[in-house]
Amino acid sequence: MEYLIQQVVNALSVGSEYALLALGLAIVFSIIGLVNFAHGELITVAGYSIFFAAAIYLPSPWLALPIAVLGAMLAAILFERVAFRAIRNASTNTGILTAFGVSIVVQNAFVIFVATRPKPVATPEWLSSMLEVGTLQLPVLQIVETLVTVVAILALAVLLRRTTIGLAMRAAAKDFIAVRLMGIKANRVILAAFAISGFLAGLAAVFIISRRGAIDPFMGSVPVLKAFVACVLGGLGSLQGAVVGGIALGVLEVLLQAFLPREVTMFRDAIVFAAVAIVLVKFPEGLLGRKHELGDKEA
Amino acid sequence: MNLLLRTGINAVLPIGILVLLGSAILAFAEPYQVRVAYAFFMNLVIAIGLQVFMGNTGVVSFGHVSFMGISAYAVSLLTIPLALKKTLIPKAPFELATVHVGIVPAIVLALLFTALVAWLSGMVLKRVGGAAAEILTLALLVISFVVFNAWIDLTRGPRSLYGIPVVSSLPWAMAAAAVAIFVAKLFRDSDGGLQLRASSENLLAARAMGVPVESLRLRAWVISAVLVGVGGILHATYLGTIGPNSYYFTQTFLIMAMVILGGMRSVSGTIVGTALISVGSEAARSLENGPVIFGSKLPEMFGLTGFFLGTVIVLCMTLRRDGILGDDEFEDIVRQRRMRKTEAAAAAGVAAS
Incomplete structure (x- = not known):
């Protein structure tokens, strides 16, 4: 029983990590149709911003969260401005390849200017402690991660439903031209989408980093692949799908890990x-994806 | 005109230039430069293999490098001497530890096996198009990498397999590249190739005209997989040692950059792209080690090769999406130039009279 509860908590936390990342991918895909493989590099950027901030003058690990989120958001906006704006109207192929290109450039920029070897990074110590409930021992990190993800998803839902920009983003996923006819600037909607994806990636990054304890230039590539799988499972471009897909993938992975033989x-x-x-x-x-008519794309 | 004959004539120019280049390197160059040239011809075979699928179907594939790995592992498992196999992989499944065949049948078997895997995966892949197909190819890459890494009894996992007889050399790579160019051009100009390219421009219209898109996609997938498999055999039989990391994202992006820089819809474009990327990444690699230029030592910069590849991909996608040559083959360019010349002459004749 205890083992089961521990595994459930574990599955939920892994699932939330994937859901946070998948949501970021999905929100960008739903609006501009870009499969953003450079999303993983937002995690890396967040990690290195914590590292540099700690190295220069902000030693408190408490600052890790805001710094990581800020770094990832700025990086997401920068990627959009430098690379993705130029290919906004291009095909999915072009988008995927550009995103991979950006991801390779960023990874290797860190290799060139920092180092290939992992660097240790400190996050708040209580994150890595254990919470004791009766006889159960649960890692604080996993519980906090699940809670933060729930709050983030709720906040995102409020943002999408209650604010003008949120309404514009939901509308843009259906008909971008109509949104622009209503007097909303395309750049603002897309910028907001990238900023949100960066925000969510920054949140996830803090948990990924405190679990690993170190950062390296290629740390983003495995999580982004998983997030991408989660997105596909739920239906590319569907936000509910991203959350469901992320949690399903987390549960599937933990189940496979826990109950299959080692080989x-x-x-x-x-x-x-x-x-x-x-x-x-x-x-x-x-x-959970919607079925598109092929004819729509040709219009 | 007969298709074979026409393809033969059109392929003479690129093959001729490459053979001249290769022979010159063989005759005059240092061993190090021969190795670079070998890598160029090997990557050319793989890039052209990828072009056969990507260029004709318009679907980006991240999975082709796994066929390189499959054929490389297959040929290695068949040709490593028995004595060595007993220490490397004593518990190999399917009695493979006790099997040994000559290099020629091994190559044939490896290519057949690659074709079989390609056919099986193609049966799944042909049913979807667009982003879903691209994700399937990505899944193929990840699955094959995990299997190479985790099936330790068969592949030794990340500790790499060695002792493969080194039988390949530059002339073989040149011959393989020539064959690959011919096959790719033949497929591109065949009825099926033309229909497939039409379906990548407008799927509904092509289907309405009765183009069997699924079976053509499958054909392109298997042909391209076998060509990439030839590249894998060139890799294994030249190095004599292989590991899973050679068949993953790094190699995928190298080949991808080659194909899209020159123009993925044209075989000639792939040749141009492969040449440019090979020269560029070789230059980046020598800069990585901090060379001495004009007496001053430059700093070491690891990661420069990857940085260069990524930059090429991004710039190419943002500035010149169709690649350098776009849709054109060499013969198209020659013909267009000739037509322009005759037109100019005709215009001049009119003006004079």
Whole structure:
């Protein structure tokens, strides 16, 4: 029983991490149709901003959260301005390749200017302590991560429903031209989408980093692949889908890890990706995705 | 005109130039430069293989490098001497630890196996298009990488497999590149290739004209996988040692940059792109180690090669989306120039009279 509860908490926290990242991918995809593989580099940038801030004059690990979030948001806005604005009207292919290009450039920029080797980073100590409930021992990190994710998702829902820019973003996912006809600047909507994706990536980054305890230039590539899988599972571009897909993926991974024999768990990622392939062939629009008419794109 | 003959004539120019270049390197260059040239021809085979699929279907594939890995591992497992196999992979499944075949049948078997895997994965892939297909190819890459890494009994995992007989050399790579160019041009100009390219421009219109998009996609996928598999065999039989990391994202992006820089819809563009990227990344690699230029030592900058590749991809996508050559083959460029010349001459004749 205790083992089961621990695994459930574990699954929820892993799932929330994926959901945070997947939401960022989905919000950008829903508006400009870009599969942003450079999303993982937002985590890396967040990590290095904590590292540099600590190295220069902000030693308190309490500042990790705001610094990481700010760094990731600025990086997301910068990526949009420098690379993605130029390809806004291009095909998905162009978008995917550009995003991969940006991701390679950023990774190697860190290799060139910092180092390949991992650097240790301090996050608040209580994050890595254990919470004791009766006989249960639960990591504080996992509980905080799940709670923060719930709050972030609720805040995002309020933002999307109650504010003008949120309404504009939801509308832009359906009909961008109509949004612009209503007098809303396209750049503002897209900027907001990237800023939100950066904000969510920054949040996730803090948890990823306190779990790893160190940062390196390539740390973003595995999480972004997972987030991407989560997005696809839920249906690319659907925000509810991203959350559901993220949690489903987290639960699936933890289940595979916990209940499969050791020789098989080495193949865990292969199994996960095979499952994604099957879902994609059965439901090309994802589990919660909408079916698009092919004709729409030609208009 | 007969398709084979026409393709042969059109392929003479690029193949001729490459053979001349290769022979010159073979005759005059240092061993180090021969190695660079070998890598160029090997990557050319792989890039052209990728072009056969990407250029004709318009679907970006991240998964082709896994075919390189599959054929490389297949040929290695068949040709590593038995004595060595007993210490490397004593518990290999399917009795592979006790199997040994000659290099030629091994290559044939490896390519057949690659084609089989390609056909099986293609049966899944042909049913979806667009972003979903791209994600499937990505899934293929990740799955094959995980299997190479985790099936330790078969592949030794990340500790890499060695002792593969080193039988390949620059002439073989040149021959493979020539064959790849011919096959790719043949497929591109065949009826199926033309129909497939039409379907990538406008899927609905092509289907309405009765183009069997699914089976053509499958054909392009298998042909391109086998060509990439040839590249994998060139890789394994030249280095004599292989590991999973050679067949993952780094190699994928190298090849991807080559294909899209020159123009993924044209075989000639892929040749141009491969040449430019090879020269560029070789230059970046020598800068990485901090060379001495005009007496002053430059600082070491690891990561410069990757930085260069990423920059090329981003700039290419933002500034010249169709690549350097776009849709044109070499023969198209020659013909257009000739037409322009005759037009100019005709205009001059009119003006004079």
